[in-house]
Amino acid sequence: MFKRGFIPSGLDAATVLELQDRARRARGAILSMTSLAASGHPGGSFSSLEIYLLLWHFANVDPTRPRMPGRDRIVVSHGHTSPGVYVSLADAGFFPVDDAVAHFRQAGSPFEGHVEREVPGVEWSTGNLGQGLSAGAGFALGARFSGTGWHTFVVMSDGEQHKGQVAEARRLAVRQGLTNLTVVVDLNGIQISGRTADVMPVDVAADYRADGWNVIEVDGHDVSALYRAIADAVAETSAPTAVIARTIIGKGVSFMEGKAEYHGRGLTDEEYTRAMAELACEPDLERLRSLRAQPAMTRHLLIDTPGIVLAPTRPRMYTREKDTDCRSAWGSALADLANENPDTPMAVLDCDLAVSVKTDAFAATRPAGFVQCGVGEHNAATVGGALSACDVLTFWSDFGVFGVDEVYNQQRLNDINQANLKVVVTHCGLDVGEDGKTHQCLDYVGAFRSFFGWKVIVPADPNQTDRAVRAAAAMSGNVAIAMGRSKLPVLLTPEGESLFGGDYAFRYGSITWAREGTDGTILVMGTPAGAAVEAADMLATEGLRIGVGVVACPLDLDDSAMDRAAATPVVVCVEDHAPRTGLFASTAQWVASRGSAVRVIAHGVDSYRSSGAAKELYAAAGLDAPGIADAVRRALL
């Protein structure tokens, strides 16, 4: 056990010798691990090894309490170097090394091919290159917002410096003054297809300098020099620091050094024997094979994502006298949450659209919590995910096409990481209006449907928006709230009361009946709800009693409400969304799994449409009251 902390005086000679010997043995364990599994990434694990050993031995982390509050955060962005990560974590005492070596890449084991947050010591699941620096920026912001002084370290490869998201994150770190963030780049000059200089030349040090980072260049295998570079980086207070560590892929085994071939394969038996002899390590495969047949001692670490406890806030009331857009209702509810919870750490991310997505009131109320990410949505999505994992109430608001479609894989990784992000997307559907096809987000339910943990809320009027936002803020896990752009009439009951006013409490999954009826049912989601109610009222004058169920949670339909809908002869699903992945898809799935015989009719948006006033686009798509009434009449023929 070494004394923790990166101190300016550096390491003494005995510690250097001890670390070198540990690195030698760790290389042997990496080879055993990847040879036993007959797959994995030994090359980059070797080049990153001294970086990993130093970080997990000297950063402020506690192997006996991997989730210790206030601990330093260590993010490994090139998650394929998991063998190097696991042996270093084991060397620092997080778990027995045999568990990782024997159960690497084995079904059911936490020691996956790419690092997972469920392994003690791993802070963020990665492997999709280019996202780690954003996660690190999120953790560094988390230290600021939670008033905790932890330092965040991000280890990256040189191959992933190609990614645009890395540049977005670099700029954000400087713009936000994240001097509590240190990057160490494993500059081994090799990637899958050969030399990085040939695949896609990048001047890594120059890029970081150009964006305003402090840069230190060092030999990444010289533990003494590397330790001092990291100590200097931690002490630096003028800018975030990038330690560019010059390394050798496959370092330590003569025939592996500098060879792209060893980026991603285990050794043959003959290579393994030769390499272990060079490292003066005992070949160990026979013992490990028998261990592999037994369960690992190390368990998956529970990812605890609690909801944020908030003071009860009083909802705002919107009335029929004045139409209001859901965006404004969201922005006002957000500002209320900030005002009424002054001690709750809270952050709102923006990508240069605050005025349109109505987060400007929050920015005025709590400027320190407003994080401008520029036109850098990939970065914003990942920063938001990691920040939300720091017990900071985190919202990111953007247009649907940018907060959903632009960042599909980032939101997928937020799902895998079981983050706690609230994404509020506006300008969804044809309701985006004059911006036209490129801005029509018609899959805001469909995209999230493909994940496993995200919840989606689509409020139907400003009152429901207000209550849904307040409820979602206290929910645990990732939640997307999707809305349109236009001003909407407040929905009313048949008696003329606000449907979502008074005592209405938003309950995730519930369906609200705006009209009762047994001749047929309209299930409607979001913006067209007012038109659907109007359509039902028109049909009532023709003697047809049509129920209108307002569905705010299309991925989790309430069984009892759906039973009511299915008891009528036909269900028409009305949505400003592609039916095949939206409300229609959910309803059809529910009906099929229930064995119900009710007919389900899709009435949504079946192609990208032109620019135009939302009202005209709705009329053309049949999403206005006459169009919806027609669809119901046809359905009843």
Ligand SMILES: Cc1ncc(C[n+]2csc(CCOP(=O)(O)OP(=O)(O)O)c2C)c(N)n1
């Ligand atoms: C976004 C993304 N694209 C592609 C890949 C597939 N991939 C895995 S490693 C790698 C490049 C390896 O280069 P480097 O990261 O420098 O790793 P090293 O060879 O040094 O281990 C690629 C393209 C990926 N994991 N993520």
